[in-house]
Amino acid sequence: MSSTSSQHKRTSEDSTSQLLSHLQGWTGPALLPLSDLKGSVIDVFLPGLWVTLHVICINTFVLRTLQSRGSGRQVNLTEFTRTLASQLAVDSSVAVPVLPQLNSCSYQETRLANASKQRTNTSSSAQVMANDKHISAVKLQTRWNRPGVCGLDNSGNSCYLNVVLQCLCSTVPLVEHLLNQDTRRDLAKSKCRFAEVFVRLLEEMWLGRSSSCAPLEARSVLSSILPQFNNYCQQDAQELLLFLLNTLHDDLKKTCSSTRQLRPEQNRNCAADFTIVSHLFEGQLSYKTLCMHCDHQAHSKQAFTVLSLPIPTDIIKCSIQDCLSLFFEQTILTGGEQMLCSVCGLRRETVVLTSLDKPPEILLLHLKRWNQVKLRTNVGFSMKLDLTPFLSSSAQNASYSSYHLYAVVNHTGHLNMGHYTALCHNAPAQVWHCFDDSIVREVQDRVVQSPNAYMLLYSCKPFQKPKIQGL
Numbered sequence: 001m002s003s004t005s006s007q008h009k010r011t012s013e014d015s016t017s018q019l020l021s022h023l024q025g026w027t028g029p030a031l032l033p034l035s036d037l038k039g040s041v042i043d044v045f046l047p048g049l050w051v052t053l054h055v056i057c058i059n060t061f062v063l064r065t066l067q068s069r070g071s072g073r074q075v076n077l078t079e080f081t082r083t084l085a086s087q088l089a090v091d092s093s094v095a096v097p098v099l100p101q102l103n104s105c106s107y108q109e110t111r112l113a114n115a116s117k118q119r120t121n122t123s124s125s126a127q128v129m130a131n132d133k134h135i136s137a138v139k140l141q142t143r144w145n146r147p148g149v150c151g152l153d154n155s156g157n158s159c160y161l162n163v164v165l166q167c168l169c170s171t172v173p174l175v176e177h178l179l180n181q182d183t184r185r186d187l188a189k190s191k192c193r194f195a196e197v198f199v200r201l202l203e204e205m206w207l208g209r210s211s212s213c214a215p216l217e218a219r220s221v222l223s224s225i226l227p228q229f230n231n232y233c234q235q236d237a238q239e240l241l242l243f244l245l246n247t248l249h250d251d252l253k254k255t256c257s258s259t260r261q262l263r264p265e266q267n268r269n270c271a272a273d274f275t276i277v278s279h280l281f282e283g284q285l286s287y288k289t290l291c292m293h294c295d296h297q298a299h300s301k302q303a304f305t306v307l308s309l310p311i312p313t314d315i316i317k318c319s320i321q322d323c324l325s326l327f328f329e330q331t332i333l334t335g336g337e338q339m340l341c342s343v344c345g346l347r348r349e350t351v352v353l354t355s356l357d358k359p360p361e362i363l364l365l366h367l368k369r370w371n372q373v374k375l376r377t378n379v380g381f382s383m384k385l386d387l388t389p390f391l392s393s394s395a396q397n398a399s400y401s402s403y404h405l406y407a408v409v410n411h412t413g414h415l416n417m418g419h420y421t422a423l424c425h426n427a428p429a430q431v432w433h434c435f436d437d438s439i440v441r442e443v444q445d446r447v448v449q450s451p452n453a454y455m456l457l458y459s460c461k462p463f464q465k466p467k468i469q470g471l
């Protein structure tokens, strides 16, 4: 009995000293090698535990490197985690160091932030090292201090949400308006859940210091308002963008009316259905119909937020101008589509001419790639877009000849098993970034011309550095 007990005790002590040596000697987290994972029972059955243990280890490392330096021995992260796991399995009294709160900033930032926090408690010999850390922390912050450039964590198939949020985050006039103090005050007075959460996220993306953050609150509020997005399935980014703009528009309308009720004299410009969303994104199409029997002409208008463009079929390459031409092409309605002519009093074959009556300030173009199968046509586009060939006679204006591309949503893969990334132009830095969920990288202009483009966002005017308080 006693020998078994002491043997167990000795084994336990050995493991503890082994664990401690790992803790002290481990010099940095390594990416989990996939080869180490194969055949491991714990990974097959307890992936959640495995991830948790790695998080614990990264945090432990953060503390241990600060507390015990100089051993210099390399300890593999996987080995380290296994040791900790086995130790916890035989002896639950093993103290796991108190974990610093893991926030959404990168590992390196967590480490450096902790380094600067600890600086005040370090001895004089460690002071030099801490100062070095502080210097690199400053360097890192300088590197990441790029307002409006912030990756978004994927919370489970949420790349479609992330790209939409990135596109809106780089829409400077929208950001400027929403982060304005007056707007924020008005939002706080009204009960606009989504707008408030969205503004908080924009604030983090523009004024925060992290290289990425988690849009969990936005996702949760969005799911409660729009139940169709309350799941972990891949969704259509274009559909979401429309829903999101509508939700924001409805929220801001509430603000507008409530403000008008409160201070009617100060809000004469606050039209019932007018918000920053409609001001920026809403355009108008004009339809001219012609009865092919009696030549009677009729006109109608329709507001739009997104232009969903057909892609010419049977070719592998075309241009965005080709898609626009196809959209605005003259069509003849025949058979069941015939329109009722008010002069003939009968349904007649009708010619329909579509034109752009009021181009929006921000033009959202959606390429209709879903046609039972995905159309993989390479649609070429450039940084500038000329809309003048599609304008109605009343809208002819030179200012629409040069729209500026500022965001592209790319889709790779299939309809239900694809991945979205966004390319957005950052106005303050005047550079493009590729956003792949939380991974952000600066890219050359030429990379923007992607064959996987699914949505293109153009602005009538090039964006300037936004005027945001605190920027």
Ligand SMILES: [Zn+2]
Pocket: 291, 292, 293, 294, 295, 296, 341, 342, 343, 344, 345, 348
């Ligand atoms: Zn007619």
